[in-house]
Amino acid sequence: MLRYVYAHDLARFPRLADTMFRDRAEQFRTRLGWDVSVDARGWEQDDYDALDPLYVIWEAPDGTHGGSMRFLPTIGRTMVNDHFAHLTGGVRIESPLIWECTRFCISPRAEGPAARKAAAALVLGAGEMMARAALEHFVGVFDGRMERIYRLYGVEPDVIGAAGFGAERIGVGLWEMKPEAWPKILGRLGIDRATSLRWVAQSFGGAAAPAPELKSA
Amino acid sequence: MRREFETACEIVQAADDVGGLQRATESLRDGLGISHVVYHWVNSRGERFGAGTYSQSWVDHYLERDYLRMDPVIIGCLQRFDPVDWKELDWSSRAARTMLQEAVEFGVGPQGYSIPIRGPAGQFALFTTADGCDDTAWSRFIAENQRDLILTAHEFNRKALAFERDFDMPTPTLSPRELAAMTHIAKGLNRAQAAAEMDISEHTLRVYIEAARHKLGALNTTHAVARALSRGLIVV
CATH class of the missing domain: 1.10.10.10 (Winged helix-like DNA-binding domain superfamily/Winged helix DNA-binding domain)
Structure with a gap:
């Protein structure tokens, strides 16, 4: 199932948080070779994790992290505006209708169909956030290695600007979820919109909302 | 963008004090034909301000009961940046249910939609619309106006931040x-x-x-x- 969790609430999901930050260490440091910091617990975290971002997390059937990404509003601090304005033609990408999406991570423990399902789930989660917050775009920074991952899962960004070549290429990209993409994504997960909205309600619905424990589809 | 929102935003942009924001909330309430529009914020020094259409009697009652400490709308919105329908908040405690019941008696709610804004340097704001209509009508209202409500909320906040900086806002330049x-x-x-x-x-x-x-x-x-x-x- 998909969970939408602010950083300050991650403590309520210790296993999910632990496996998410470890999977991020494996993906970003070990496999992609990024210069990221990993703490004594084996967690990869950066300054933006400290800004109480919203994580969209695909929880695998065993309760561990299957995939995740991180959202921050662009009217606050973002990676793109803090460090990559030279790639956007000097345009500061700031709007209530645009969130930044970073640390797109499919669990390195997931393979084949499970990994593809996690990717589809993250696309669905992004679409749900677009609907929930009236968003028009997501913006994010990526490198050449991430670009290959995005291509693998069919979620290539529309590139605003990039510099460098091959794996060292750094770019700023945009994503959106067009209405016609919904049936395809729901189909890949084998769920209907009602199920997806139930997951949204479970995360955002507060204690008063019914919280049945659904088996992930 | 409906005309009501444009009018409210024009009033906000012309405002040179909280009174201007107050007039904008009243204009938007009347234009949309709903019970209430409220914008309140805490500046980076922790000082509270507000503009809105809640009656003085409800505000007095709210302060007297010290509801600020347990109001699910406040508690539930402090640490988020996605907009929230009041139905999604935690009303499970007896105190919260009592507060909501009293709010309705004072003409506030039960429907509400609040847009939290995380500003710079710890500034925080909440833009709320509320009404007494049924669930279906409220869902339709939100679906129709969500985008304009969010943009309007941010116009209020832009002005609140300008107040804080003594209107020291650079004229926007385009790249x-x-x-x-x-x-x-x-x-x-x-x-x-x-x-x-x-x-x-x-x-x-x-x-x-x-x-x-x-x-x-x-x-x-x-x-x-x-x-x-x-x-x-x-x-x-």
């Missing part, structure tokens, strides 16, 4: 790419043509226009073009 995008649109090119002209994707063009719209405090592209023209930022 060369934003200027180019706005100029093409002002000349009557459609988005595909403008994107082709600039050798960028249409998606990127839309983001440039959206960034310019936000900077100019405009409510849609047409409005943003008009502002850029009237301020002499672009010349056609």
